[in-house]
Amino acid sequence: MDLNIKINDKGHLDIGGADACDIADEFGTPVYVIDENRIRDNYKRFYEAFSKYYPDFKVFYACKANTNLSVLKILEQEGCCIDAVSPGEVYISRKMGFSGDRILFTGNNITNDELKFVLDQGAVLNIDSVSALKRLAEIIEPNGLKISFRVNPMVGAGHHDHCITGGVMSKFGIMDNEAVEVYKLAKELGFNPVGMHSHIGSGILDPEPFKLAIESTMDIAGKVHQEAGIDFEFVDFGGGVGIPYTPDENIVDIDTFAKENIALFKEKLEEYDMGNPTMYLEPGRYLVGDASVLLVRVNSVKQSYRKFIGVDAGFNTLLRPAMYDSYHHIVVANKMNEPNTQEVDIAGNVCESGDLFARDRFMPEIEEGDLLAILNAGAYGFTMSSNYNSRPLTPEVLVENGKCHLVREKETFEDLMAKQTIPEHLQ
């Protein structure tokens, strides 16, 4: 099993050297717990795998996966760059020490004000449509501004339909067959287009689609180089590398993955005589997914037509199971060595039937008061959480070599009301 599970002498779940039961006692539940060293290890493993075969390589962390400030700081210290998709992501990344040239902005359907804001912050624009290019030329003096374009490589993959971002159904990027004209237009308008970007989807464990995407993106880039006279400074192949969520899925062998993809990249560089542009990748899930767990307390065990284990969080806290039917492995953090004996449903506290963390899951005997750990909650966990059912947002704890730091306070009921005003006629 490739899931990142450690058990201490007490038979409790260990998170980065801290006992999950102690964390829950000290900080309450539900709580997201982030293991600092795991993020550092994930980054180093990823960076080293690729830079070994192609030193001109940079990692742009897709921070939509987790924008906790400490997570950003950790990756900033490691030398990582940022893939941002909204002005808010650009803003907080800048605040956490990323200079503008370490941020690539890949927004889609963005407004002129947003374009301007992102440029004022010094981030590099990765443009998603001809419309955005033309609007940009109207609101600023291009003056040789370095820009990049997102292209649709006509390859798509992902763990769910919602997470496939290439191919004819995708709203992202410019079409492969219009790329030459768009790069020419950008030059005519006075820009300096130096980058090309593609991203085929998310949660991909199969290496094949990535290879196809590298070939196809490089064929587009090669054509643009030859026919529009563009000398690329970078080519960005996006993110998407999956992590195992179930016990039978295997971790991606990142060294082989890097070796094979870089070989293809180099072949294409040679074929089109493109020199040595920097290669960018934008992992989100790979860097932070297995570095966090969500701890929840069992508050009710109900034998109805089925057996429901009720916990004190719901899809407002972790949306992935309800939204994508995603599997998250769940363990009983205070009884790690007990065998599985029963099939249960693990249900959240939101007033909707779809609020289940697991259906027919084989688990040990569970009593009220037990502590469950929902694993692999570090990517698209907190960032997709909400105040639905007027539940305050969950606190977050960072574990640094066994030492716990509260890095996000639990929201209060007052916070639920904080940004609202009541007009006079209702007072």
Ligand code: LLP
């Ligand atoms: N680059 C771009 C342009 C992206 O749109 C994304 C993810 C990434 C990189 C990072 O993908 P990753 O390496 O994390 O797979 N909420 C979904 C995932 C949506 C991903 C959106 N874009 C989930 O919970 O699975």
